[in-house]
Amino acid sequence: MSLINTVPESVITTKVDEVLNWTRKSSVWYMLFGLACCAIEMMQTGGPRSDLDRFGAVPRATPRVSDLIIVSGTLTLKMALRTKVLYEQMPDPKYAISMGSCANCGGLFQLAYSVCDGVDKVIPVDVYVPGCPPRPEALTEGLLKLQDKIQQERWLVRASDEGSAAA
Template sequence: MGISDVIPVPVAIDDEIEKWTIFGQPVAEVWFTTTEKIHQIIEMGPIKNIFNWGRKNSVYFLMQPMGCCGVEMFVFGAAPYDSDRFGCIPRNTPRQTDVMIMSGYITRKYLPVFKNLWEEMPEPKWCIAIGECAISGGPFYDSYNIIQNTADYFPIDVFIPGCPPRPEQFLEGLINLQEKIKQRKDKRDY
């Protein structure tokens, strides 16, 4: 996906816009060349840094408790560890989240659901795998119902080991993710 998916272009008028003209030129052409140019400018540097600063400091996570780590995630968002300090707050709808916290075992039955949730999230988005189960299946590695190779299905940015990791480790993982966003070490092109 390219940058044009990130900066919104008007979609509602996509059909009619082709019929309109401005100064003798089709509006669509003018509009899209301008947005292309804007995107080129953005790609160049300082502006991108500002964008990344914004993204880094406003990471909303999807509230999706799955296993033991789900309980710790609950605590991580609540008063004792207060992820809100880093601008990281829970949202319940995937449409409004930036990071998916994979907080436990992914089973055969749950994988399609989970993938759906991931695809409902708007770009740019990140994924944190928390706990042994999410990373490799953990103590359930040989179960008939657990997916071990989660990294094959989700582009995981940060792995937080532990069974379950402490909320402090969650915070460290979050800070690592912020660093990653800031330095643009993301493989995905957004």
């Protein structure tokens, strides 16, 4: 007698990891963190045409309830310290998308005295979206890439694996 035959038809079996990841990736709430030019494109990405809601991503106004920070725009040195604080306020597990050349590497403003060349100097970044500014399609693609990444995460660890990781 196999297990499959005993359960009703309305039940499907899967792995715990996959269920967890599927639920998490389908409701990535991002924090409204518009810094500069890219913020307008981020607004339009959330707007009617390239509706980010389709992928379960809705904007949140506070870091306390967000899963994702989209750093969209030039990060100045004055702002960099605050960005770190905001990132630390987000609950785990948390992700970061760096949107646009300025957030990736300083971009056009590498010559500037007041600009932090890349948000990865301050917080860890999961997905880099290139462009100056990236089109809404590019940001959507960035979100899908992040969802792929979330889907591949493993939460349940065998005791033996943990032992080998610690060693």
